[in-house]
Amino acid sequence: MIRDSKFFIENPYGRWIRDNLFSSSSSAFLTFFAGFMVIYSYRGIVGFILNPERMWTSVTYNMKLYMILAYPDEAMIRVWLSVGLALILGGLSIGFYNSGKTISLGGIFQKLFTISAVIALLIALAPTNTNVIQNDGSIEVVEIIPQDVRMLILGPSLVLTLAFFFLRNIKIKNLFNTAKVNLTYFGLIIASLYFIKIPTISLDSSGERIIPDPFLPIASTTYIPWTILYIGMLLFFFIGSLLKNRDIKIMARLIPISWFLCPLFIFSWIFKKPLVELNTVFSADIPSILVFGIIGFLIIRFSDNQSIGVYRTPINIGFLVLSIVVFLLPLVFIFKATMVLLLLLLVVSPAIATTKEGKRQLFIVWVVSLFVLTFLIRGASSDTMLVTPTGSIFGGFSLTWLLAIFGTYASFPLGLALALGRTSTLPVIRIICTGIIEIVRSVPYITWLFFASVMLTVFLPAGVEFNLIIRVLILTAFFSGAYFAEYIRGGLQSIPKGQYEAANAIGMNPFQRIFLVIVPQALRTIIPTLVGSVITSFKDSSLVAIIGLFDILRIGTSVIPAQSQPVVFIGRNLEQLVFLSFFFWVFTFVFSRRSMKFEKRLGLGER
Amino acid sequence: MSIIKTVDVKKWFGDFQALKGISMEVAEGEVLVICGPSGSGKSTFIRCINRLEQHQEGEIVVDGIELTNDLKNIEAIRSEVGMVFQSFNLFPHLTVMQNITLAPIWVRKKSRSESEEKAMELLERVGIPEQAQKFPGQLSGGQQQRVAIARALAMEPKIMLFDEPTSALDPEMIKEVLDAMKELAESGMTMIVVTHEMGFAKEVADRVMLFDEGLMVEENTPNEFFDNPKNDRTKLFLSQIL
Numbered sequence A: 001m002i003r004d005s006k007f008f009i010e011n012p013y014g015r016w017i018r019d020n021l022f023s024s025s026s027s028a029f030l031t032f033f034a035g036f037m038v039i040y041s042y043r044g045i046v047g048f049i050l051n052p053e054r055m056w057t058s059v060t061y062n063m064k065l066y067m068i069l070a071y072p073d074e075a076m077i078r079v080w081l082s083v084g085l086a087l088i089l090g091g092l093s094i095g096f097y098n099s100g101k102t103i104s105l106g107g108i109f110q111k112l113f114t115i116s117a118v119i120a121l122l123i124a125l126a127p128t129n130t131n132v133i134q135n136d137g138s139i140e141v142v143e144i145i146p147q148d149v150r151m152l153i154l155g156p157s158l159v160l161t162l163a164f165f166f167l168r169n170i171k172i173k174n175l176f177n178t179a180k181v182n183l184t185y186f187g188l189i190i191a192s193l194y195f196i197k198i199p200t201i202s203l204d205s206s207g208e209r210i211i212p213d214p215f216l217p218i219a220s221t222t223y224i225p226w227t228i229l230y231i232g233m234l235l236f237f238f239i240g241s242l243l244k245n246r247d248i249k250i251m252a253r254l255i256p257i258s259w260f261l262c263p264l265f266i267f268s269w270i271f272k273k274p275l276v277e278l279n280t281v282f283s284a285d286i287p288s289i290l291v292f293g294i295i296g297f298l299i300i301r302f303s304d305n306q307s308i309g310v311y312r313t314p315i316n317i318g319f320l321v322l323s324i325v326v327f328l329l330p331l332v333f334i335f336k337a338t339m340v341l342l343l344l345l346l347v348v349s350p351a352i353a354t355t356k357e358g359k360r361q362l363f364i365v366w367v368v369s370l371f372v373l374t375f376l377i378r379g380a381s382s383d384t385m386l387v388t389p390t391g392s393i394f395g396g397f398s399l400t401w402l403l404a405i406f407g408t409y410a411s412f413p414l415g416l417a418l419a420l421g422r423t424s425t426l427p428v429i430r431i432i433c434t435g436i437i438e439i440v441r442s443v444p445y446i447t448w449l450f451f452a453s454v455m456l457t458v459f460l461p462a463g464v465e466f467n468l469i470i471r472v473l474i475l476t477a478f479f480s481g482a483y484f485a486e487y488i489r490g491g492l493q494s495i496p497k498g499q500y501e502a503a504n505a506i507g508m509n510p511f512q513r514i515f516l517v518i519v520p521q522a523l524r525t526i527i528p529t530l531v532g533s534v535i536t537s538f539k540d541s542s543l544v545a546i547i548g549l550f551d552i553l554r555i556g557t558s559v560i561p562a563q564s565q566p567v568v569f570i571g572r573n574l575e576q577l578v579f580l581s582f583f584f585w586v587f588t589f590v591f592s593r594r595s596m597k598f599e600k601r602l603g604l605g606e607r
Numbered sequence B: 001m002s003i004i005k006t007v008d009v010k011k012w013f014g015d016f017q018a019l020k021g022i023s024m025e026v027a028e029g030e031v032l033v034i035c036g037p038s039g040s041g042k043s044t045f046i047r048c049i050n051r052l053e054q055h056q057e058g059e060i061v062v063d064g065i066e067l068t069n070d071l072k073n074i075e076a077i078r079s080e081v082g083m084v085f086q087s088f089n090l091f092p093h094l095t096v097m098q099n100i101t102l103a104p105i106w107v108r109k110k111s112r113s114e115s116e117e118k119a120m121e122l123l124e125r126v127g128i129p130e131q132a133q134k135f136p137g138q139l140s141g142g143q144q145q146r147v148a149i150a151r152a153l154a155m156e157p158k159i160m161l162f163d164e165p166t167s168a169l170d171p172e173m174i175k176e177v178l179d180a181m182k183e184l185a186e187s188g189m190t191m192i193v194v195t196h197e198m199g200f201a202k203e204v205a206d207r208v209m210l211f212d213e214g215l216m217v218e219e220n221t222p223n224e225f226f227d228n229p230k231n232d233r234t235k236l237f238l239s240q241i242l
């Protein structure tokens, strides 16, 4: 038998092949069958992509449209600022959380060997010809990869593969920091923007297309901003490492909070164009901060007062009613929003503000969050904003991103609240929460979208009108919130009774028991499900196209295939769909890989 | 002065009466061992003492506070009474150190550094200081149970309750847990221990009680209990178990 030959027993690769691919005759059959299917589809896809019929410039030329729709050119700096903010924060976090993991030179070459081997294999397998359907229905065979071109790429990649294969085993004791290696890879990608060139549509000064298309760098108009951002990221990486070495503890809290606030800041201040009048600041913001600052101080001051503690439930209910009333009154929006925050403070303060130290810290947190909230709302509710031809400043990927992020942001606390409410012992709360969850879940998302776009205006009191995007956001929050709630409830039920008893036995109050013991465990058990549902809501966000918003999918399927100015892209549907599937795949893939790492770090697999 | 006093405590689960009137007292610093056949109400009784179960009739006074439905009283008593469970019930998402410091920080409102110092002391006392940064899932059963003891002690309780602390353990781990409990008894802690470890009862207990069908059928010194029991039920129980 071949299987028992020396190669398959002594060589580790041989043994892997034998054990994993050909362990029995049926698995050998499956291996061959699956291999055939994979190669067949791969060749089909390559043939499709390289088909001369395809016009990929319709994708590359419209990249800006895809990302931000009709965002005005003179405000582009805002887009770059927002991307830059995220990259800088990314650099800072990588530097600060750098685990110090290292990789040897051999390890790097091992990876490079795998990559170049895969590339060589893919090129070797690529088809030479593909079929083109003519107008009269006949099929013509066209050559897409001439033999000399194939050799031109295959030769160097084979040489590299061989080189890396031998370099793998070099015994240099030098170790490289993984974070730095990854940043270097990212730098190489940025550098490739300069030297990899593709045919690009360009217009001359009179607006005529230059034919044939000149070869220009991939990101011919954006490689300079990318370079600047990359340098910024590197800079903040080193700042992060420095802060870590200095052992500055506060950063460990500041960085996650910054990540949380970053998108809010981007959407309320950078993406819009708020113009703030000092008048409104003095007549609304400063009084609101003062009033709520004082109320908050009083709540914190008296939260452990015995004689008031007796009336805690009536006070809480009173505040709830008060905040609903405030919400319906024609007051400045800042008052209404802060009222919700105040309600939260009322709930948490008895658990935290029990010592002088705790009170002081809670008061600081309270004042800071008042300022942050006011600042964000002032930006978001400003009348002045960017003017775009489509009326909305959000379109394309920025809209998809907005929906995905806020869908998650708002729905997560909402889902947690609904789940806890549904398991509550108070019948009223339980019935309300169960009702919300069941009603929201039993109607399809698309129906809710129509509800948001058409019906919601009918239900809202006269004079109250929200932007369509905001209506969709509120709705999405409820929709995914209801699903989250059910997942979280499942997680809560999986916590054994002993955990509650242990928490009780060490004297915790119900609030501490839920938020220190039960919820953290419940969330850990459902991380995979939660990630799945975040990915779903990311993809589902493209459904908003139905009610007239221009998300990335709508741009690809109806805007670009109808373009005739300045270049005719009419009917260019397939290219957009291939690009969009790849685009969505990259994001969801990266996201689920990240979450797998995250799960590992929490040790879910081990315990 | 008795630190725990119960008068005619009765408890029903639906129609089933699990406790049929238990009256007893425990003095400060005393070690009381409760034994008895399965289903006799031992767990139910000691869980009533820190109100993990509610009794319906009778009176329980712990450290001068009567157990009623008042939440403040319950939380006050629970921070005076430590409990160790048969199934450890450590918090799996926290490290050993965090398990121990959680209650001192959040319930007793102590500073983190002070709590961690205290936690290290306790871990040394139960003999596993080197495990502080591990997660419960990475420890053996005996080590986990000793962490559970340290976690209960971190609240500086006046009373410790043990509900069959060794019955979920492999034989070779039982001794390390019993040693920790023995050390605790010698330090003068008031303890109520539900256990089938008769060796421990003989050696450490000040008094031994036998429960049967929701009643306390015998209460005696360890020597008398084992050598010269008053009740026939006790003789039967001892003959089955020894």
Ligand SMILES: Nc1ncnc2c1ncn2[C@@H]1O[C@H](COP(=O)(O)OP(=O)(O)OP(=O)(O)O)[C@@H](O)[C@H]1O
Residues within 6 Å of the ligand: B013, B016, B018, B036, B037, B038, B039, B040, B041, B042, B043, B044, B045
């Ligand atoms: N939550 C409950 N609901 C209904 N019946 C219960 C409940 N808990 C205990 N019981 C019943 O009460 C009786 C006493 O139970 P308990 O757990 O106190 O016994 P035990 O003496 O600790 O026994 P073991 O040695 O097996 O732990 C048993 O018959 C049991 O079935």
Ligand SMILES: [Mg+2]
Residues within 6 Å of the ligand: B042, B043, B044, B163, B164
């Ligand atoms: Mg029991």
